[in-house]
Amino acid sequence: MISRRDFLQVSMAASAMLGTSGFGNWARLAAQQSLTQDQLLQFDTFGNVSLIHVTDIHAQLMPIYFREPSVNIGVGGNRGAVPHVTGSDFRKLYGIEDGSRSHYALSSGDFSALAQAYGKVGGMDRVATVVNAIRADRPDALLLDGGDTWHGSYTCYQTEGQDMVNVMNGLKPDAMTFHWEFTLGTERVQELVEGLPFAALGQNIFDAEWDEPLPDLFPPYKFFERGGVKIAVIGQAFPYMPIANPGWMFPEFSFGIRDENMQAMVDEVRAQGAELVVCLSHNGFDVDKKMASKVTGIDVILTGHTHDALPEPVLVGETILIASGSNGKFVSRVDLDVRDGRMMGFRHKLIPIFSDVIAPDPQMASLIQEQRAPYKADLEEVIGQTDSLLYRRGNFNGTWDDLICDALLSEREADIAMSPGVRWGPSLIPGDDITREDIWNVTSMTYGKAYRSEMTGEFIKVILEDVADNIFNPDPYYQQGGDMVRIGGMGYRCDVTKPQGERISNMTLLSTGEAIDPAKTYMVAGWASVNEGTEGPQIWDVVESHIRKQGTVTVQPRDNVEVVGA
Numbered sequence: 056m057i058s059r060r061d062f063l064q065v066s067m068a069a070s071a072m073l074g075t076s077g078f079g080n081w082a083r084l085a086a087q088q089s090l091t092q093d094q095l096l097q098f099d100t101f102g103n104v105s106l107i108h109v110t111d112i113h114a115q116l117m118p119i120y121f122r123e124p125s126v127n128i129g130v131g132g133n134r135g136a137v138p139h140v141t142g143s144d145f146r147k148l149y150g151i152e153d154g155s156r157s158h159y160a161l162s163s164g165d166f167s168a169l170a171q172a173y174g175k176v177g178g179m180d181r182v183a184t185v186v187n188a189i190r191a192d193r194p195d196a197l198l199l200d201g202g203d204t205w206h207g208s209y210t211c212y213q214t215e216g217q218d219m220v221n222v223m224n225g226l227k228p229d230a231m232t233f234h235w236e237f238t239l240g241t242e243r244v245q246e247l248v249e250g251l252p253f254a255a256l257g258q259n260i261f262d263a264e265w266d267e268p269l270p271d272l273f274p275p276y277k278f279f280e281r282g283g284v285k286i287a288v289i290g291q292a293f294p295y296m297p298i299a300n301p302g303w304m305f306p307e308f309s310f311g312i313r314d315e316n317m318q319a320m321v322d323e324v325r326a327q328g329a330e331l332v333v334c335l336s337h338n339g340f341d342v343d344k345k346m347a348s349k350v351t352g353i354d355v356i357l358t359g360h361t362h363d364a365l366p367e368p369v370l371v372g373e374t375i376l377i378a379s380g381s382n383g384k385f386v387s388r389v390d391l392d393v394r395d396g397r398m399m400g401f402r403h404k405l406i407p408i409f410s411d412v413i414a415p416d417p418q419m420a421s422l423i424q425e426q427r428a429p430y431k432a433d434l435e436e437v438i439g440q441t442d443s444l445l446y447r448r449g450n451f452n453g454t455w456d457d458l459i460c461d462a463l464l465s466e467r468e469a470d471i472a473m474s475p476g477v478r479w480g481p482s483l484i485p486g487d488d489i490t491r492e493d494i495w496n497v498t499s500m501t502y503g504k505a506y507r508s509e510m511t512g513e514f515i516k517v518i519l520e521d522v523a524d525n526i527f528n529p530d531p532y533y534q535q536g537g538d539m540v541r542i543g544g545m546g547y548r549c550d551v552t553k554p555q556g557e558r559i560s561n562m563t564l565l566s567t568g569e570a571i572d573p574a575k576t577y578m579v580a581g582w583a584s585v586n587e588g589t590e591g592p593q594i595w596d597v598v599e600s601h602i603r604k605q606g607t608v609t610v611q612p613r614d615n616v617e618v619v620g621a
Contacts, residue, residue, distance in 0.1 A: 256290020
């Protein structure tokens with residue numbers, strides 16, 4: 056008799072060869088430039104359970120451009136493994152034809168030209184159309200939100216997340232988990248969570264003082280009965296909150312991966328009769344891969360945080376990992392065959408939200424406009440134009456971050472600028488207006504003040520080494536940051552194969568060409584400091600002022616960071 060693992064491997068092979076994941080069908084149609092909404096949503100209904108996954112929306116209500124990364128370095132055992140495959144290598148791996156709509160959706164090359172040809176992606180009114188279509192086919196499908204939802208836009212900041220809560224309530228998810236939501240502060244998070252009509256899950260969200268779970272506010276799991284199957288959904292919030300974000304904003308909570316507690320929760324739900332165990336996670340892909348190898352009994356991990364969009368699941372032991380992208384650009388549908396208390400097979404489809412292909416849902420469109428109406432004039436005010444592609448993604452500098460660093464250098468009269476290596480933020484293509492909304496889409500956060508501080512060359516190196524270890528430590532459980540801090544006014548060399556403290560060298564002040572002196576003091580401007588009491592103007596005001604003075608911005612490709620060992 057075929058084993059469950061063999062059955063799953065057959066499912067994976069069938070998906071890859073025959074397109075039963077759904078990717079093969081829309082990729083071929085996209086290559087033929089003949090994609091319609093019906094074709095995009097076509098799915099051969101399978102099994103008895105359906106999951107719908109969205110994650111890392113970052114408050115993007117409207118259609119946007121969003122360029123996938125051209126650099127995503129894997130280290131240790133993950134070197135060369137997905138999602139650390141990009142560009143032409145990614146397209147070759149998945150059989151994607153150059154220049155096709157699937158190339159545009161999933162890869163980075165020729166982005167400006169493809170964006171002009173294929174238009175914007177995302178829009179929560181389009182997401183609603185997709186979700187409603189899946190529900191029409193499978194009425195009891197579970198909709199699960201992986202977090203980073205109440206953060207990342209002008210309206211989300213102004214309403215303290217209420218706009219996204221209202222929109223997601225309209226979408227009617229069954230459960231969510233969390234990350235950036237906590238930067239709204241303890242009081243606001245509690246207020247919003249207590250009013251949610253769906254489950255707010257986090258097996259790893261504990262009381263900081265007593266190191267005990269908080270089941271009344273953040274239950275570790277919730278049971279659902281769907282398709283005659285008893286399903287347990289376990290939540291996994293971002294584990295490194297006080298490291299990556301300001302702990303003083305949510306001192307009542309502690310986090311962590313908490314493998315042992317996750318295993319205890321899996322065992323507990325299995326003992327209560329769970330036939331399917333789903334982990335709704337915001338760990339990040341590599342962390343989830345490791346967790347899947349350590350915790351037994353999880354059937355599906357819906358992964359988030361690292362914004363990876365993979366057209367095929369990844370199998371770790373008997374657990375399948377689903378990565379559904381970010382910024383409202385994709386929706387994943389996963390159909391499961393659950394028999395005799397076990398998940399025996401699956402079909403998967405990563406659905407790209409091509410805004411010119413998918414019709415907006417009228418009810419959701421009206422709700423979105425209602426959230427935006429009070430701020431319409433401010434959102435639409437044109438600050439300048441760009442004749443360059445502005446994007447943020449990749450382990451090192453992107454052009455949006457270069458522009459932000461330029462603004463910090465000029466507006467704050469600094470020698471060196473630092474911009475956080477966050478992954479969120481849409482793109483703009485050459486010829487686009489830059490509106491106030493566009494600026495906020497890449498700067499909006501609750502601790503956005505732009506500091507100006509004297510730092511020694513030695514301390515600057517300590518900062519870079521610390522961030523580099525958060526990204527390039529070969530153990531995923533020590534990868535606690537986003538991407539590398541973006542640098543303006545300075546060049547350096549980064550060897551990702553070196554151990555902690557030895558990755559950064561050749562630090563050079565670009566204005567003079569001189570080597571950074573460890574003992575010398577430099578004026579550094581940055582933003583998003585995790586330190587309480589940081590003073591300075593808000594970063595969006597700094598960037599707006601800079602762009603107004605420029606009129607039309609040009610961001611030339613830069614080679615101030617030399618990467619070795621990638």
